[in-house]
Amino acid sequence: MATLLRIDSSAAGDNSKSRQLANEFVEQWLAKNPDGKVVVRDVNANPLPHFTSETLGALFTPAEERSVAQQAIVAIGDELIEELEAADVLAISAPIYNFSIPSTLKSYFDYISRAGRTFKYTETGPVGLLSKDAYLFSASGSFLTGSPMDHQLPYLKTFLSFLGLTVKDSFVAGGQSMGEPGVEAFNKAKNEIAAAL
Numbered sequence: 419m420a421t422l423l424r425i426d427s428s429a430a431g432d433n434s435k436s437r438q439l440a441n442e443f444v445e446q447w448l449a450k451n452p453d454g455k456v457v458v459r460d461v462n463a464n465p466l467p468h469f470t471s472e473t474l475g476a477l478f479t480p481a482e483e484r485s486v487a488q489q490a491i492v493a494i495g496d497e498l499i500e501e502l503e504a505a506d507v508l509a510i511s512a513p514i515y516n517f518s519i520p521s522t523l524k525s526y527f528d529y530i531s532r533a534g535r536t537f538k539y540t541e542t543g544p545v546g547l548l549s550k551d552a553y554l555f556s557a558s559g560s561f562l563t564g565s566p567m568d569h570q571l572p573y574l575k576t577f578l579s580f581l582g583l584t585v586k587d588s589f590v591a592g593g594q595s596m597g598e599p600g601v602e603a604f605n606k607a608k609n610e611i612a613a614a615l
Contacts, residue, residue, distance in 0.1 A: 420454045422447055423505035427461050427523040428513045428557075435557035435591050435604055440511035442608050443553060443589070446615045447509075457501060461522040466494065468521075469528035477532070495529040502530055507551050508583065510574065514558035518569045527577055536581045546582020553614075554588035559595035561603075587614050 424444060428434035448454055467473070476488035477495075484492065502508075512519050530536055537546050554574055562568045575585050589607040593600035 420451050420506045421504060422451075422454060422456045422507050422509060423459065423502060424456055424509045424511075425459045425461065425523070425526065426463075426511045427520045427526075428511065429462050429520065430513070431462075434511070434513065435594050436511040436513050436555045439555040439557070439589050439591060439604075439607055439611065440509050442611045443509055443555065443615070446611060447507075450615055457505065459498075459501065459526070461526045462520070465522045466498075466525040466529060467491075468525055473528075495532060498526065498529050499532060499535055502536070502548065505550065507553070508578075509553050509555065511555040512570065512574070514556065514562055514568070514570045517562070517567050518573060531577075531581065544580060546580055548582040550583050551586045552578050552583045553586055555607075556588065557591040557594050557604075559593070561592035561596075561599075563590045563592055589614075 422444065424440060426434075426437055426440065428436050430437070444456055448456065472487075473491055476484060476491040479488055481492075510523075512523055515521075533539060536548055537544050539545075554571065556563070556571060558570075563571060571588055571590070575588075578585055587610075589611055591600070591604040591607045593603050
């Protein structure tokens with residue numbers, strides 16, 4: 419049975435265009451994988467603690483020497499990484515907030531990026547240890563994708579590649595605060611999702 423891990427991050431709830439694109443993808447994916455399982459991780463509804471000196475200290479403390487508080491901190495990342503490792507494919511929905519991703523999604527990435535577990539250091543540089551496909555769903559108020567102000571999709575692709583994940587496709591609905599052009603962009607992205615699977 420295939421497992422799809424869906425990660426949502428928009429603060430707009432059901433009104434989120436990036437979530438609506440992910441909804442379309444999940445529907446299409448389930449139609450092709452009727453026995454498939456969808457696991458949802460909503461980092462907006464259930465935000466993770468920000469990565470702090472306490473987090474770093476817990477990770478660098480040997481397991482047998484960790485305090486109860488440090489064990490709890492490490493357990494957060496352990497759960498997220500195990501969930502990620504168990505998935506066959508990822509679907510990540512994210513709006514563009516201030517030219518990049520929501521801070522809640524960045525916190526998630528900070529927790530799943532762990533040397534020796536999701537990537538390793540080698541003589542020729544870091545190597546990702548997760549071999550999975552990922553799909554991205556993005557929305558923004560204006561048309562930023564591909565412009566010098568877009569630090570979202572390039573960052574997402576770089577980070578996921580760093581962990582060994584392959585971004586199979588990205589679906590973008592720009593102009594969502596611009597009326598009809600935004601409607602057209604959203605519908606175009608939906609049609610692209612239908613054609614991709």
